[in-house]
Amino acid sequence: MMVPATEAVGAASIPAKRGALRRILDMLGVQNVSLLIALAVLVAFIGSQNSNFFYSSNIATVGTTVAIVGILAVIQTVVMLLGGLDISVSSQAGLTSVVSAMVFTASHSALAGIATAFVVGLATGLLNGVIIVYGRVNAVIATLATLAAYRGLANLISNGRAQGYVGVDQVFIFLARGTLAGIPVLIWILALVALVTQLLLHYTDIGRNIYAVGGNATAARLAGIPLNRYILGVYVLCGLVSALAGILLTARTGSGQPTSGSQGLELQCITAAALGGCSMQGGKGTIVGTILAVILLGVLQNGLIILDVNSFWQDIAQGALLVIAVVIQQRRSGARSVGLPA
């Protein structure tokens, strides 16, 4: 998909394969096909401006940069399917990054650092869920509050500075720079997280119930699905995946980072999920769509760097894309322009 089809081939093949095309369209969904077309156009444009884009080293760079935001986008998709949102993923990642590095420094054990990070992620995720379910706080407000609080905590325990140096440990080196079958470990981790989530959503009763809770909470409740357990469970899962992101962040930068590297990930992963077709009201979205959107965003970011565009434009592009994605979603669902959106 990196090489755009030439016009001649495209024009010749379309009439002959209408049936097959239709089938592919139905299978992938309009949303995903739009994403693929956008990706193809973007790749063609960047590639035509600077052929360095196609170097395999550059493609690997795109892959490893999107890995962390990718796993967060995958879990954000699950949270959004349930009808929630987790803005605090980035500060959960920052906090767990610092914790993993500090525990590693104290214990000289990468596994101890990683395990502690997961325990912290479990706790922060659980706290989010408890605030939302038992405090009756809207998910946006609750995780906006913990976004600030967890970041504050990360800065507090680290004094606002990078912690430890893990660049000498084999485990962290393997996570950050290792390869399996020629493909970076980071990309393997993203693929694994995406695959497991996809299987969970589509082949288990748990996944179906997540769609049900987000699609119609009353119907789900009357059908005997324990709503609170699902909400708490998904936020805990989100905390654990954020911890994984934090550990990878530590591995990539070589030290525990309270804010650098994680700040802004919440915007990126929510943008990816929305662009991938997740509904803000819950119950609608796919992992495939989210992954395509993650790749699209990664290519865009990389392209802007390669083409030497002022990096502040990246934030503007991110924000604009999030708005555009949601506008398209809402318009397609037939929302009327009256009052505040649901």
Next chain:
Amino acid sequence: MNQQSAAPVLIMTGVSKRFAGVQALKEVSLSAHAGEVLALMGENGAGKSTLLKVMTGNYIPDAGQIMIDGAPVHLTTPGDARRLGIRVVPQEPEIIPYVSVAENIYAGALPTRGRLFNRAALRARVAADIERSGFSGMIDPDQLGNTLSPAQRQIVEILRALSGPLRVLAFDEPTSSLSDHEADSLFRLIARLTDSGVAVIYVSHRMKEILRIATRVLVLRDGQTVGVRPARETSESELVRLMVGRDLSALYHRSARQPGAVVLSVDKISSADIHDVTFTVRSGEVVVLAGLVGAGRTELARAIIGDVPITAGQIRMDGKVLHLASPRDAVRAGLCLAPEERKAQALLMKRSVRDNISLAVLQSLSRWHIIRRGAERRLAAESVAALHIRTPSLEQEVATLSGGNQQKTVLARWLARQSRLMILDEPTRGVDVGAKADIYAIIDRLASAGAAILVISSELPEVLGLADRIVVMQHGTVSGTLDRADATEEKILSLAILERAA
């Protein structure tokens, strides 16, 4: 309510309105004269609300003419009706909380001085309005919307209606949330309005007050006018007789079945909205909960299903006391509820027929949480065939199906669960006639197979057609129980609306 001027203010002739498959109004004619109170009666679904909505421009009729002061008018928006002086005080007043009564009344037309909001002028105006309409001492212009009592909320709606030109004022069941004392104030206001030449239209189920304040009574049944009677020359029994009497018996099929052991026994239960309710449902029996909308039937269903906590009494299933903390416990105990609002409360509209049918049995269709897709598809296919769900495929999005097929999908979900007791809240609401007959047949089949069925229905012919036993509710409690053999529409309606001797 005394003299009746010669020319009617509002005349509606031959008004018809049809919604998907349902003829809500059929050639209804009505005239409202200045200075009279015209009461509108009819059982639930007779077309009273639709008629009011046509009057206020919320619905555009398919046929018929509306005239104000003898001139034909076209009401296409609520604004049109408002400008012509036709207003409705809705049953549930729309009040903006945390905003003063004065601003609530003049919302959208606040007095200004230059570009600034003129609070003093507004207060003075509202104080004068309150004085003039006789509500002095009953409401304060500065009171906030969220602190108003039901009667005060209605006063706000009345004052809103009085704030513009007013020729016709309709009340939709105004006394349902009022105390006797508050109702008396309302009747005095209505008398003052009619004295000043306003035509009042009064929708209510309460016989006594209708006979007390109305000039004439118009009775609707199945969207048609069945009679107009001068209030002085009619009686409660005549009005009840006019309201009932539909024949839909051809739709019902019932097998000979013998009720078995008691499955559900509800013993003196109370919740926030119901009190002291007792009844039983036996295996192989269809019990219908009848009563007016708002009599507490849905609230009772929600209490039985564990959706709202019960504050007193016991629910027993097969003789064992149930302690239900949530609908989950109820589902596990073999109870289920198909709610009235199926789109909002029962269906996953954006998911497939298959997903919707299997929702309550996913766990048993799964091994180690992995859904056995073949088994799931078989279940869905069998349900679609057994219940005649018309759908292009199992993967069809439920939102695209008709109301009847959506309802059958909900029934399929609970059939799959093999619930011992099914509560069906208005199972044929918004369903076309063909699907209605199908749903009645499904209910009959379930009962014959030994299920205990509790149906909530507001349509009297449906109540009589389905029920082995009828439990009638009024004001949150049971007002009477009738056996199929001696139930008539008159008896049910009497139990539902007539005030009982204390």
